[in-house]
Amino acid sequence: xxxxxxxxxxxxxxxxxxxxxxxxxxxxKRLALNLSQKTLSERSKVSLSVIKKFEKTGKxxxxxxxxxxxxxxxxxxxxxxFGQKIADTSLETLLEEKERKRGRR
Numbered sequence: 001x002x003x004x005x006x007x008x009x010x011x012x013x014x015x016x017x018x019x020x021x022x023x024x025x026x027x028x029k030r031l032a033l034n035l036s037q038k039t040l041s042e043r044s045k046v047s048l049s050v051i052k053k054f055e056k057t058g059k060x061x062x063x064x065x066x067x068x069x070x071x072x073x074x075x076x077x078x079x080x081x082f083g084q085k086i087a088d089t090s091l092e093t094l095l096e097e098k099e100r101k102r103g104r105r
Contacts, residue, residue, distance in 0.1 A: 016058065019057075019058030019059065019060075020057075020058040021058075022058065022065075023054050023055050023056075023057070023058040023060075026054070026055070026068060026069075026072060026074075027055045029072045029074060030072060033072065035071075037051050037052060037055070040068065040071060040072075043071045044064075044067040044068050044070065044071045045067060046064045046067050046068055050064055051068070054068070066078060
């Protein structure tokens with residue numbers, strides 16, 4: 001069994017569920033900052049209709065999500081989204097490993 005298959009088995013949340021979770025967290029953060037949807041729209045330069053749709057359905061483009069995250073002071077965690085977990089890798093392996101330039105077929 002590949003590592004990817006193991007990870008997929010252990011992580012029991014679908015992309016749809018994750019997007020809904022992110023939408024609820026973003027709405028909660030917006031409310032905690034005492035921002036209306038309209039104010040968030042103005043500050044993030046994301047249309048009000050997109051913000052309403054995101055909070056209701058969880059659907060949004062990555063670019064719009066990042067703009068909203070910036071206004072909600074939640075952009076920083078995105079930079080590590082696809083980072084390698086150090087705890088799962090030895091220091092020797094990290095030092096020997098070369099950065100990949102492109103994927104294999």
